[in-house]
Amino acid sequence: MKxxxxxxxxxxxxxxxxxxxxxxxxxxxxxxxxxxxxxxTLIEINLSDEVDIDADGQASSNLMDEADCVSGSIIFxxxxxxxxxxxxxxxxSITNDQYYLDCNGTNLAxxxxxxxxxxxAFQGSNILSDNFQLxxxxxxxxxxxxxxxxxxxxxxxx
Numbered sequence: 505m506k507x508x509x510x511x512x513x514x515x516x517x518x519x520x521x522x523x524x525x526x527x528x529x530x531x532x533x534x535x536x537x538x539x540x541x542x543x544x545t546l547i548e549i550n551l552s553d554e555v556d557i558d559a560d561g562q563a564s565s566n567l568m569d570e571a572d573c574v575s576g577s578i579i580f581x582x583x584x585x586x587x588x589x590x591x592x593x594x595x596x597s598i599t600n601d602q603y604y605l606d607c608n609g610t611n612l613a614x615x616x617x618x619x620x621x622x623x624x625a626f627q628g629s630n631i632l633s634d635n636f637q638l639x640x641x642x643x644x645x646x647x648x649x650x651x652x653x654x655x656x657x658x659x660x661x662x
Contacts, residue, residue, distance in 0.1 A: 534619075534620070534638050535619070535638050536621065537584070538582075540580045540617075540619055540638075540661075541580050541581065541582045542579070542580060542661055542662065543577055543578075543579050543661070543662045544577060544578045544579075544580070544659035544661050544662070545576070545577050545662050546574075546576035546590065546657060546658070546659055547568070547642075547660045548566050548568060548657070549566065549567035549568050549574055549657055550565055550567075550654070550655045550656045550658065551566070551567055551595075551653065551654060551655060552565075552649065552653050552654070552655045553565065555567075555570060555595070555601075556570065556602075556603075557570040557571055557605045558570050558571065567593075567595075567605070567654070570605070571593075571605045571607070573591055573605070573607035574591045574593055574605075574607065575590070575591050576590030576591060576657070576659070577589055577659070578643070578659055580617060584617055584618065585614065585615065585616055586613075586614065586615060586616070586617045586626065587612075587613075588611070588612065588613040588626075588629065588632060589610060589611070589612055590610065590611045590657075591607055591609075591610055591611075592607070592608050592609045592610060592611050593605055593606060593607045593608065594606045595653070613628070613629035613631045614628060614629070615627050615629050616628055619638070621638065622637065622638050623637055623638065624637075624638065624643065632645075633645070635647070641660060641661050642659065642660050643658070643659040643660075643661075644656050645657040645659070
């Protein structure tokens with residue numbers, strides 16, 4: 505049942521993507537599938553609030569400024585398949601706006617991808633969602649988790 509829903513969503517996404525015609529808009533057209541192919545590296549994990557996990561006196565809303573154990577990448581292949589790898593972590597509240605980061609393994613996923621030039625949809629994993637947006641040379645995965653949760657992951661093509 506779940507696979508049927510995912511397959512239906514992918515087919516609808518692809519149908520919508522290929523059924524739209526060019527309306528002559530001279531605005532930004534996004535990236536072509538060929539431009540997406542390659543390795544995209546995680547460069548930011550934006551939090552909903554600033555934290556000082558490494559206790560250096562400098563709070564940041566980018567978790568990657570605070571912890572060395574977080575990293576990730578998405579590889580887009582020309583055959584419309586992908587490989588996803590990202591550190592798994594949990595942000596724990598200690599007390600008085602202090603937090604502890606527990607890095608606990610790696611999330612891995614593979615499957616198929618499709619893009620309309622401004623968004624990317626993934627099939628084959630329940631880890632990734634359809635909340636990926638292309639903005640310039642960055643791929644942004646919006647989360648909007650509760651405090652002190654992750655608001656977005658930002659990947660950049662290498």
